[in-house]
Amino acid sequence: MQISHKIVLSGSAALGALATPAAAQTLDVTLTLPRMSVAEYHRPYVAIWLEKEGAPARTLTILYDVDKRNNGGAKWLRDVRMWWRASGRSLTVPADGVSGATRAPGTHKLSFTSGKGGMPTLAPGKYTLMVEAARENGGRELVRVPLNVTGAGAKGSAAGQFELGAVSAVLSR
């Protein structure tokens, strides 16, 4: 308790001039969905979640066919297989601030603020940001981005080979 208190103090001291609410963290995730030259292309379902050893996985977002009638797009969520096992099957969709529409090929920036949607406040420690993309009649790929969270935040990047391009993440307060 003492330690985290100190970190919060030093954090707010550093950002004091900005009058940010104490401990509000922002995680910016930049990811690239590669353009595919295939006969049949469907935008991938993409899940982003956080894992930490000994703690339950936290879904930050799940991008799927949210506009299908009767939430019919949810039927294929389990094809985002690693996410489904880690967190998806315990989540009810649509989930406010968590589920969203699929994205077109290109580079996208997604921001998560602690305390909103599925984004928790991250205490210092080693986390893994998991990004998994699954495409109908296409492939599936999981990219792990290690995030070593300190009082100053965290930075990490990784890249996929098939269904995901570069993935980077910056945690700041």
Added chain:
Amino acid sequence: MMNFRKSLLLLAATAAMAMPQMAGAARPWMLPSETMFAGSGNEWLTVDAAISSDLFYFDHPGQEWQPVVTAPDGSTAQVENRTVGKLRQTFDLGIKAKGTYKIAIVNEMLMGNYMLNGERKMLPRGTTAATLATAVPQGATDVQTATATTRIETFVTAGQPTGTVFTTTGKGLEMVPVTHPNDVAMGEPATFKFLLNGKPAAGLDVVAIPGGIRYRSDLKQIDGKTDAEGKITLTWPEAGMYWVSVNSGGRRGPGEGGPGANGSGGAPGAGGPQGQAGPEGARPMGPPQDRATYAMTVEVQG
């Protein structure tokens, strides 16, 4: 890795080749079309069931097995479109409720022999407790029997895994999950506990083999042994459908005879000392030993 015993695996393979009657190479299995369901209430599972040497291919005459499905609430669910073919059977199951379903095939046979007119005769194949009275002719004496229990299982889950289907009966080999069989992933250790007649099945060999044997040269078999509590921990090197099998009693050939080769196979009433390298000729007509087989198919995510 500490559990893997490649050298023993080689030994076992050699022993199997040397002894045709141990065509125990035939592996009983079920293969579910999916193990993870969204839980919308109107999804379908289809299952193949077969006994074969290659996993998961159909290469051996099938069996008239009757599948029994336990729904997440503990009730029995009916399978549909069950078809028994020459090499396999298939059936469908509507996944209507959320939670874990158990699909099981349980077979209990009697093996044994009796004396008739001064000769010892074997009980016919396929004898059960119900048919024993008709299988033994009048005038037979000294009837000796043992039970062979085979249990084949697989599990599928709609939504989150539940534990209600893992009740045990105390008969044969049964699996009690420490790790839920629908919560296993590549690189992560998974622990299962085995019971033999309701008691921890200690010291039994466990084998795990990923499917797709036909098109690879390495069997990729993982070998281990249950500990004193009947537990085994397996770490899966790759994703896919794995066949996990445990046997007790009866299967060992004299050729293998290491110390304590019978493990705790514990055939009650089996007379002689264990691991007796004794006269092999007399063996087939010796007192029959209870044997139990368990096989489950688990999908490893990755």
